Amino acid sequence: MSINLPSNIQVAQRVHAIEPFRVMEMVKAAGEMRRSGIDVISMSVGEPDFTAPDIVAHAAMEAIKGGITQYTDSLGLRELREAISGHYASVHGLDIDPRRIVVTAGASAGLLLACAALVAEGDEVLMPDPCYPCNRHFVSSFGGKPVLVPASAEDRYQLSGAHVAANWNDRTRGVLVASPSNPTGTSMTPEQLRAMLAAVRERGGFAIIDEIYQGLSYDHQPVSALAIDEEVITVNSFSKYFSMTGWRLGWLVVPELLVPTFEKLAQNLFICAPTVAQQAALACFTPEALGIYEERRREFQRRRDFLVPALRELGFKVPVMPDGAFYVYADISALPHAQANDSTAFCWSVLKEAHVAIVPGDDFGFAAPSRHVRFSYATKLERIEEALGRLRRLLGR
Template identity: 60%
Template sequence: MGTGIDRLTPALALAQRVEQVAPFHVMELAKQAARREREGHRVIHMGIGEPDFTAPDAVIEAATRAMRDGRTQYTNALGVTALREAIAGFYRDRYGLEVAPERIIVTAGASAALVLACAALVNPGDEVLMPDPCYPCNRHFVATFEGKPVLIPSGPAERFQLTAERIEAHWGKRTRGVLLASPSNPTGTSIEDDELARIVKTVRARGGFTVVDEIYQGLSYDGEPTSALSYGEDVLVVSSFSKYFNMTGWRLGWLVVPPSLVPAFEKLSQNLFICASAIAQHAATACFLPDTLAIYEARKEAFRARRDYVVPALERLGFKVPVMPDGAFYVYANADGVNHPAAGDSDALTQALLQEADVVLVPGMDFGFAEPRRYIRLSYATSLDSLHEAMGRIEKVFGRH
């Protein structure tokens, strides 16, 4: 008896944009590592940028109360009022900035915030400037809305960041704006305050938009960071509860936009996402309690200690760290000089270290097109003991070659 299904029917054709999205090597390596773990290997993960810390008890208790009290319905598309007010208070207390809660849009993670920003600001054919290297999804967000991401090679001399001079030199007739991250994934480097002020001024003079991803700013180790919101209400800032607040799987972030754009972003949020998770929003209000913030600051010091160990450890192994990371939990290291046959080819090297040392690192290929095979990205969002063990394993591998 037939099933009514023609098994010879060809697969449905995918939209062309799918072909434009490059594979995410960090996720592919994670899948390979998972297979090795199923085979009995103990793998040390320094690939995915996910804190090994989880939400503090106060946050979990707030989520439990929300569920118990039935506060699980859809929220306003802009977010729960109490949470938006708490975020505004955070900007006031941490940065000395008065940000109206009405400008804050709570989103389903920073990714949703960037999707909203691109949906609102990018027309087909518009060019958006960003540094090379940068977080790979950023260019895909732009391309999804038929914009053209323009990656500008940004090396150690620029702290792997865009500069006002580079933006001015690459600004063309189709350029619509810039998308930056400070501190950056994959490099852990920040844009210096004076340079960021010049960037905003340069873009503003050309009628463009400046979007700054600040999801790692809470994890800044050298000096007091300055939010890009300091440079005018026309700057859009993205942030998240994933990194500093240790809530990756809760999928919660926020976006600060100019007052005049709030209605447009609300309309887009209503249609694209309805709202962020109600439970996550109610839980996140507890992130800003004094005792909870004290926990986050102590954890930040733990990340700083890991950075201060792992950078010299990598250099002793023959890696070069051309710019000391001042934030996030990444090191972007040049692998040209390591003692391994795959030196100078970070894709081959990371594959070899997974197979020979059960250590996961990420090749620079994920992050752009400017000399990506020379660099690896290491995430130190794991315990200091694991970092010590990983460096020891790599040293043994290099010693055999």
């Protein structure tokens, strides 16, 4: 898209390094079809179909009614930081000092703060390919160079210690990984995480670990990177497990020595995270809310357990079972379809002919994106079943 500006205004060069977010083009096209009366099933957007439970919404309304809407401390409400600390203790058995917790305006703001603090002009940051596209753009925005390392199904599509050793050079400063991952839904095993962090630590680098989907883990108890190395920076969010996407609230856990750095950046870049959202989030840790979230987690698992075998039956290759988040990263190369070697064309065909919205692999990196598509199962099971029926008809299965 061209931008018409007065002749004396130039867009900063960093903008040109940021590619369009193609999933949003698919979402926009699906929306236009819906407005024209077509029933489109969305399996594209990474957003839970659940919203905040009533107890959380009620807490927000009470804050507004009570006039509790002014700025908070830049690091976040003390009570919320203590509640998050308590959550680490109950879920992971970790004793995290609340002073190390930085409440942010969503996980995106947390990643921006981490890159602002750690990435200098020309620094290289390793991340797996495929990965969430905005992660590499966060690095680019601060003058860094994201280095995408092809990761295979054998690696669970994750960065390994061997990858770090093979790709580290004089310009490398650290790694940015997500576990569970978008788009693959796969987590690092504890052994894989330990080996990767050890390889980074040996080289004096930083590790930023995105754990925003960790609450949505299905086959095992998730292991936070903080249980392995207290010097890592972890990113988390109220968007996914806690069903608060539009509330824009997340948090970081940072090493104690870096707290003043992050506080200074937060004060200047964001002032604070949304106050009403912080007040509402306190209710997320009540027994009532946690019971609701656990039932929702089990519902996501039911959807996964239906979708993956059904896709494999249709001819999609899913070589590793996704164990978290709500994504399936599937290989289309063996499908009986004219566009089975072009995931973008395939996704547009699926949208226009079957009225199902899925996402091509182009957004997520450069390792065989034309062979891969991402399904999101953040929609009702009956709609997923209908989507599979439409795909079956499209593929002649």
